[in-house]
Amino acid sequence: MILTKLITHFFTKLAGAGFTLFVIFTFLLLQNDFDMYEFGESISSGFIWIVIYLYGVICSSLIDFLEWKIPRVNKGIKALLYMAAGYAFFLFNGFNVFTLIAGTIGALCSLLFYFGTYLSDRSKGTTFAFAIFVPLFFIIILNIDFTEKKQWHEVSEDSSFTATFQYFDGKHDIPITVQAGQTITISIEFVNRNGGGYGYSVVNHKDKLVGMTEVNEGVMKFTASDTDVYRVVVKGDDLQGGVKVNWKITDPN
Incomplete structure (x- = not known):
């Protein structure tokens, strides 16, 4: 009872x-x-x-x-x-x-x-x-990804990622493997043709945000504490245009 x-x-x-x-x-x-x-x-x-x-x-x-x-x-x-x-x-x-x-x-x-x-x-x-x-x-x-992309065209290379699109609402992950102690410098440039919103972040495999240091506008860097596949997450909010991401990995001195 x-x-x-x-x-x-x-x-x-x-x-x-x-x-x-x-x-x-x-x-x-x-x-x-x-x-x-x-x-x-x-x-x-x-x-x-x-x-x-x-x-x-x-x-x-x-x-x-x-x-x-x-x-x-x-x-x-x-x-x-x-x-x-x-x-x-x-x-x-x-x-x-x-x-x-x-x-x-x-x-x-x-x-x-x-x-x-x-x-x-x-x-x-x-x-x-x-x-x-x-x-x-x-x-x-x-647990559902509602990202919507239209006319999405991307090109991935060893140290860069470029995408153009007619419409982007959601997120896209760009994985980058970084060894412990290495420093990665990331530059991100968005092309905004319609006044939509956009942003980005960097997370580890646990989806935890990685603290970064701003070098210049749109250029950030951080030193990896662990060997991991880090993800640059670019986000669009009803965005038309494109995005270009470049990165450079340097070994510790």
């Missing part, structure tokens, strides 16, 4: 988290004008998932404990406690304009969490939908 109640309680909290996730991610999808690549990038932030599923579940459980211990905690007070928990997360760095805005958003998200648990208490179907199927759906989305 106790185990059943604990499992039910846990799934109710997961449903609250899933409902919050659903509302936030739906807003992000609309904000990105249904651009699936941008949407996938938006929901890939581990911060959102940790706050909702770890901080949210813990705070919601503590509030339930207070409600159990203090009979005077009614639904109105409970809602205020959820809002306070949403604010509290952003107040650790002091009170300022940023924490006020972020805290307000956090309070609204906390109320979404509360409403999600309320819906879950009233329907097993809602519980399973938001506790299991909603997060599973977004996890699947995270």
